[in-house]
Amino acid sequence: xADFDLGASFIPALYKPAxxxxxxxxxxxxxxxxxxxxxxxxxxxxGSGKSTQIPQFLEQAGWCADGxxxxxxxxxxxxxxxxxxxxxxxxxxEVGKEALVDPLLSRxxxxxxxxxxxxxxxxxxxxxxxxxxxxxxxxxxIIISSATLQAEDFRDFFSxxxxxAPRDDKxxxxxxSIISLEGRTYPIDILYLEQPAEDYLEKAVSTVxxxxxxxxxxxxxxxxxxxxxxxxxxxxxxxxxxxxxxGSDSLLPLPMYAGLxxxxxxxxxxxxxxxxxxxxxxxNISEASVTIDGIVYVVDSGFVKLRAYNPQTGIESLTAxxxxxxxxxxxxxxxxxxxxxxxxxxxxxxxxQALPDANVPEIQRSNLxxxxxxxxxxxxxxxxxxxxxxxxxAELMVRALELLYSLGALDEYSKLTKxxxxxxxxxxxEPMMSKTLLSAPSFGCLSEILTIAAMTxxxxxxxxxxxxxxxxxxxxxxKFSTEEGDHxxxxxxxxxxxxxxxxEARFCHENMLNFKAMSRAVSIRAQLKxxxxxxxxxxxxxxxxxxxxxxxxxxxxxNKAEQIRRCLTSGYFAHAARMQPDGSFKNxxxxxxxxxxxxxxxxxxxxxxxxxxxxxxxxxxxxxRDITKVEKNWLLEYAPDFYKTST
DNA sequence: GAGCACTGC
Numbered sequence: 065x066a067d068f069d070l071g072a073s074f075i076p077a078l079y080k081p082a083x084x085x086x087x088x089x090x091x092x093x094x095x096x097x098x099x100x101x102x103x104x105x106x107x108x109x110x111g112s113g114k115s116t117q118i119p120q121f122l123e124q125a126g127w128c129a130d131g132x133x134x135x136x137x138x139x140x141x142x143x144x145x146x147x148x149x150x151x152x153x154x155x156x157x158e159v160g161k162e163a164l165v166d167p168l169l170s171r172x173x174x175x176x177x178x179x180x181x182x183x184x185x186x187x188x189x190x191x192x193x194x195x196x197x198x199x200x201x202x203x204x205x206i207i208i209s210s211a212t213l214q215a216e217d218f219r220d221f222f223s224x225x226x227x228x229a230p231r232d233d234k235x236x237x238x239x240x241s242i243i244s245l246e247g248r249t250y251p252i253d254i255l256y257l258e259q260p261a262e263d264y265l266e267k268a269v270s271t272v273x274x275x276x277x278x279x280x281x282x283x284x285x286x287x288x289x290x291x292x293x294x295x296x297x298x299x300x301x302x303x304x305x306x307x308x309x310x311g312s313d314s315l316l317p318l319p320m321y322a323g324l325x326x327x328x329x330x331x332x333x334x335x336x337x338x339x340x341x342x343x344x345x346x347x348n349i350s351e352a353s354v355t356i357d358g359i360v361y362v363v364d365s366g367f368v369k370l371r372a373y374n375p376q377t378g379i380e381s382l383t384a385x386x387x388x389x390x391x392x393x394x395x396x397x398x399x400x401x402x403x404x405x406x407x408x409x410x411x412x413x414x415x416x417q418a419l420p421d422a423n424v425p426e427i428q429r430s431n432l433x434x435x436x437x438x439x440x441x442x443x444x445x446x447x448x449x450x451x452x453x454x455x456x457x458a459e460l461m462v463r464a465l466e467l468l469y470s471l472g473a474l475d476e477y478s479k480l481t482k483x484x485x486x487x488x489x490x491x492x493x494e495p496m497m498s499k500t501l502l503s504a505p506s507f508g509c510l511s512e513i514l515t516i517a518a519m520t521x522x523x524x525x526x527x528x529x530x531x532x533x534x535x536x537x538x539x540x541x542x543k544f545s546t547e548e549g550d551h552x553x554x555x556x557x558x559x560x561x562x563x564x565x566x567x568e569a570r571f572c573h574e575n576m577l578n579f580k581a582m583s584r585a586v587s588i589r590a591q592l593k594x595x596x597x598x599x600x601x602x603x604x605x606x607x608x609x610x611x612x613x614x615x616x617x618x619x620x621x622x623n624k625a626e627q628i629r630r631c632l633t634s635g636y637f638a639h640a641a642r643m644q645p646d647g648s649f650k651n652x653x654x655x656x657x658x659x660x661x662x663x664x665x666x667x668x669x670x671x672x673x674x675x676x677x678x679x680x681x682x683x684x685x686x687x688x689r690d691i692t693k694v695e696k697n698w699l700l701e702y703a704p705d706f707y708k709t710s711t
Numbered sequence: 712g713a714g715c716a717c718t719g720c
Contacts, residue, residue: 186718289715290715321714321715321716322717323715352716353716353717369714369715369716370715370716371715371716382714384715518719525714529713534713584718584719587719588719591720594720680714682714687713687714
């Protein structure tokens with residue numbers, strides 16, 4: 065496998081992006097377009113300064129007069145808060161307000177949808193809303209930032225009308241215009257494999273060594289699909305580095321994925337000494353969310369893990385999928401930020417040609433229940449006729465409506481119920497959990513459910529997953545575990561954190577907890593609590609017990625534990641399963657075999673009926689996560705209609 | 712025996 069000869073395995077492509085003018089040069093043209101055209105589509109590279117500079121141009125041009133504000137939305141909140149803060153600092157405008165409170169967005173003179181080409185559900189829905197608002201508020205200005213390939217989709221969307229007669233081309237041009245604001249980039253050589261790789265992980269590692277042996281200085285960024293692959297690749301490079309010829313520069317392999325702690329992530333930004341070449345093995349996090357300086361070489365496996373949702377079974381899956389052409393372009397662009405670069409694609413030119421232009425929009429492959437609820441709360445009753453830029457499959461809509469009806473958020477006419485449905489829409493957790501929260505006062509366990517809701521929404525990032533320290537994490541977890549399952553375990557972890565570890569980094573370190581994730585749970589809990597108090601719900605924290613584990617003495621806490629399990633059942637009855645003699649589970653209709661996820665307390669433990677927070681198919685198994693034991697008769701008690709129809 | 716990314720104020 066020692067094919068160090070790059071020329072033999074890669075062939076160059078013809079494509080070279082042109083180096084164009086920076087954004088400030090386009091200022092006048094841009095402001096003229098925004099003034100004269102209701103919708104302006106701004107095309108330019110990620111990081112070209114669009115999201116910070118355009119709001120400033122607008123403010124200077126008087127778009128903030130009369131107390132009006134400029135809104136900037138982004139699919140990735142980390143970036144959004146940074147941008148919003150910078151804009152607020154620099155131009156003195158307030159940014160960010162929910163459409164839920166002000167459906168006509170009347171305080172805004174301009175709304176900018178940033179990175180709209182990423183097609184997140186929220187930006188897709190915002191585009192549909194903006195199109196609707198524009199009919200009632202023709203003076204509103206809409207700016208959409210997009211990658212080049214998708215610009216025309218947005219123009220066509222805003223130019224076409226659902227209700228009126230088709231416009232001619234001249235009219236369409238008046239509604240939406242496209243302007244290109246390419247930033248300065250350096251040329252990137254793109255190289256393809258001559259033959260498909262049998263094992264892209266092995267090929268990625270050998271390509272890294274090829275680059276190291278044959279190419280001038282510059283760090284390497286390798287795109288892989290997940291943690292497992294990344295850790296394997298890092299290890300392979302570390303091992304094989306020993307065989308590098310004496311006197312040659314060293315390779316410094318580093319992992320990058322969202323599950324790492326901040327500290328571990330920060331290694332990739334540190335400067336290396338003269339004789340080192342950094343090689344970063346990363347998930348898609350480095351495609352757009354994280355920018356690393358000094359990258360000259362990109363190695364693209366051609367794969368990404370993508371979520372999908374099966375509307376028939378209601379099961380999400382996470383599988384490695386070939387990237388889109390748009391993704392491949394974005395990845396290669398990471399090489400040319402500071403000087404000319406090279407991108408090695410671990411697939412053939414033919415394989416590239418066969419890739420889809422763009423990813424399937426999120427709205428066509430997700431559980432839509434949370435978004436249907438939001439649309440209903442915005443007064444959009446006929447969600448099936450909402451003007452989506454690409455409509456989701458009807459089955460996805462139907463499944464979302466059915467779930468919301470079974471939870472009592474919608475009535476038999478599919479209208480939002482009040483107050484239940486409306487309140488559920490305003491809580492920032494998914495519908496099954498918002499239902500659980502809203503029924504918690506009647507079970508006398510609101511404080512505990514608030515905590516559980518916050519803990520489940522930060523997901524699997526609570527525990528440190530350091531390679532080689534798995535045992536340590538397992539034993540730390542056992543200290544908090546309860547007989548009843550994962551939800552009560554999460555409650556114990558949280559309670560220990562707020563009493564012992566909130567200001568003490570050592571507590572998290574000793575218990576293998578991720579401080580950032582735990583702090584996020586604290587702030588989510590506070591936010592949920594504020595929402596509930598806005599509805600007039602009283603949250604009595606004095607009732608919260610120190611420990612709700614069944615190992616704790618006293619019948620009061622055992623009773624509390626049962627109330628919590630009953631309450632969870634009232635929201636999660638649709639996520640019920642029964643353990644089979646072989647230890648696996650079957651869902652209510654008996655159609656799907658489910659397995660307790662190895663991270664669950666219920667992994668390898670006995671149970672009868674359980675409810676679970678989440679179900680996901682990865683590889684060839686379907687896993688349930690965050691599992692709690694319940695009684696069969698509770699299911700019948702809290703969801704009689706649901707169980708009558710499904711059995 | 713194991714989860715891509717993102718957010719929630």
